[in-house]
Amino acid sequence: xxxxxxxxxxxxCSKEVKQQEKADPAWAxxxxxxxxxxxxxxxxxxxxxxxxxxxxxxxxxxxxxxAVIEVNPDALSIAAALDxxxxxxxxxxxxxxxxxxxxxxxxTADEMATTAGASVLTGFITAEDALHVQQLRNAGAVILGKTxxxxxxxxxxxxxxxxxxxxxxxxxxxxxxxHNPCGSSAGSGAAIAADFGLLAVGTETDGSIMCPASVNGxxxxxxxxxxxxxxxxxxxxxxxxxxxxxARYVHDAALLLDAMATPExxxxxxxxxxxxxESEFSGETVVLVRAYDERFSGVQEMTxxxxxxxxxxxxxxxxxxxxxxxxxxxxxxxxxLIYEFQRDLNNWLADFAAPVADMQAVIDYNAANADSELALxxxxxxxxxxxxxxxxxxxxxxxxxxxxxxxxxxxLNRYLVDLGAAAIVIPSYGPAWPIPPVEGPGxxxxxxxxxxxxxxPSITLPAGTEGPFPLGLSIVxxxxxxxxxxxxxxxxxxxxxxxxxxxxxxxxxTD
Numbered sequence: 335x336x337x338x339x340x341x342x343x344x345x346x347c348s349k350e351v352k353q354q355e356k357a358d359p360a361w362a363x364x365x366x367x368x369x370x371x372x373x374x375x376x377x378x379x380x381x382x383x384x385x386x387x388x389x390x391x392x393x394x395x396x397x398x399x400x401a402v403i404e405v406n407p408d409a410l411s412i413a414a415a416l417d418x419x420x421x422x423x424x425x426x427x428x429x430x431x432x433x434x435x436x437x438x439x440x441x442t443a444d445e446m447a448t449t450a451g452a453s454v455l456t457g458f459i460t461a462e463d464a465l466h467v468q469q470l471r472n473a474g475a476v477i478l479g480k481t482x483x484x485x486x487x488x489x490x491x492x493x494x495x496x497x498x499x500x501x502x503x504x505x506x507x508x509x510x511x512x513h514n515p516c517g518s519s520a521g522s523g524a525a526i527a528a529d530f531g532l533l534a535v536g537t538e539t540d541g542s543i544m545c546p547a548s549v550n551g552x553x554x555x556x557x558x559x560x561x562x563x564x565x566x567x568x569x570x571x572x573x574x575x576x577x578x579x580x581a582r583y584v585h586d587a588a589l590l591l592d593a594m595a596t597p598e599x600x601x602x603x604x605x606x607x608x609x610x611x612e613s614e615f616s617g618e619t620v621v622l623v624r625a626y627d628e629r630f631s632g633v634q635e636m637t638x639x640x641x642x643x644x645x646x647x648x649x650x651x652x653x654x655x656x657x658x659x660x661x662x663x664x665x666x667x668x669x670x671l672i673y674e675f676q677r678d679l680n681n682w683l684a685d686f687a688a689p690v691a692d693m694q695a696v697i698d699y700n701a702a703n704a705d706s707e708l709a710l711x712x713x714x715x716x717x718x719x720x721x722x723x724x725x726x727x728x729x730x731x732x733x734x735x736x737x738x739x740x741x742x743x744x745x746l747n748r749y750l751v752d753l754g755a756a757a758i759v760i761p762s763y764g765p766a767w768p769i770p771p772v773e774g775p776g777x778x779x780x781x782x783x784x785x786x787x788x789x790x791p792s793i794t795l796p797a798g799t800e801g802p803f804p805l806g807l808s809i810v811x812x813x814x815x816x817x818x819x820x821x822x823x824x825x826x827x828x829x830x831x832x833x834x835x836x837x838x839x840x841x842x843x844t845d
């Protein structure tokens with residue numbers, strides 16, 4: 335009505351209604367994007383176009399990060415439709431209009447292929463979404479594209495190269511381009527660090543979210559077992575596979591997990607995680623693991639600052655100098671993964687009507703195309719898995735599953751239960767290492783196994799550096815304690831610095 339009045343007496347509204355200045359979407363946080371959507375300084379189309387431009391510049395050219403396998407050809411039209419909904423006052427959720435990248439082992443019922451990076455599945459279009467993808471669509475997210483990964487989620491063969499797949503090639507770390515992005519969710523980690531996207535979904539069996547998040551300097555979450563549906567994810571093993579969010583900021587990861595979690599999980603977590611990420615940490619005791627201080631000066635500096643920040647907050651910090659998992663856990667875990675890999679992959683290939691019938695057909699394809707498929711490393715894990723007799727080996731598998739979980743739970747419960755700690759804080763992984771065949775120090779350490787095998791939740795956030803390389807800090811808690819973990823993670827993010835933009839160094843000699 336005000337505009338009509340002005341049109342009659344002033345001949346128009348231009349003097350009274352100012353054009354909202356456009357926001358710069360580069361390196362945005364989800365919280366900022368929400369505000370900009372609401373005030374009209376940014377649209378979903380603007381944001382999607384920004385990421386498409388960045389991918390065009392530096393994915394297969396420019397820095398040649400090879401973090402994204404393909405973009406959704408319908409992303410802009412989906413964004414435009416969601417913008418129109420917002421104009422009508424329809425906002426589906428806090429994710430409305432926000433772009434999300436998906437790891438390429440996650441099924442989508444659209445024009446993008448679901449391949450796990452494997453050439454044998456090139457162009458394979460699934461007829462249905464993974465269940466958590468459907469939840470994201472219902473929440474108003476824009477599925478922006480599929481990210482590269484370590485082929486078959488890094489479970490094809492020994493001596494695999496993290497971040498390499500037959501379809502996507504080698505993903506590179508945006509901090510130092512000669513170095514590894516870790517895997518298997520390498521593309522998701524590198525893409526978010528390089529501002530190819532706002533949010534991404536990775537998958538983890540043991541370390542496949544935590545490691546790439548850590549070495550690319552972003553936030554990654556491995557949620558409580560079964561809190562996110564595994565339906566539609568090309569599997570390694572149902573006992574440990576789970577999807578989780580990857581983002582530049584803790585609040586953003588919580589926002590994404592709110593949309594991905596099953597209704598049952600949201601009920602058990604008890605509150606919206608995005609709200610928990612903005613609340614005061616209520617825990618009284620935290621265990622800080624200092625077992626890796628002597629490995630790298632950056633790790634020691636990170637744990638020193640972490641201890642100081644928590645004590646200044648009034649948190650009771652118990653420092654422990656060892657993190658020694660029982661050796662049996664690793665053998666038992668591997669037996670479980672090999673057994674379930676055959677069972678679960680064969681079921682997925684049949685259920686989703688894949689162009690190959692079973693694991694043996696994949697092995698045969700790779701062998702027939704060995705010059706391209708097996709030139710860098712083999713397929714020993716496939717060969718061991720296909721040799722499993724699911725009936726004859728069942729008892730041994732069930733013993734290994736029960737034993738590995740018991741050992742992992744006992745290890746974590748020594749701190750979380752016996753010491754009454756709200757969380758365990760521990761360095762996530764060592765710094766990134768060179769991509770073969772570049773010479774240099776290799777993989778140093780990782781601390782994801784106990785949470786991965788037990789199914790307990792864990793969050794890694796950027797908290798330190800070793801030279802030009804980011805270092806991550808993990809927070810582990812009891813099942814369904816995600817709200818408290820996000821609260822602690824947000825506090826540490828503020829105190830320790832959080833995400834830092836990569837410098838895209840061409841090598842370690844670059845100034």
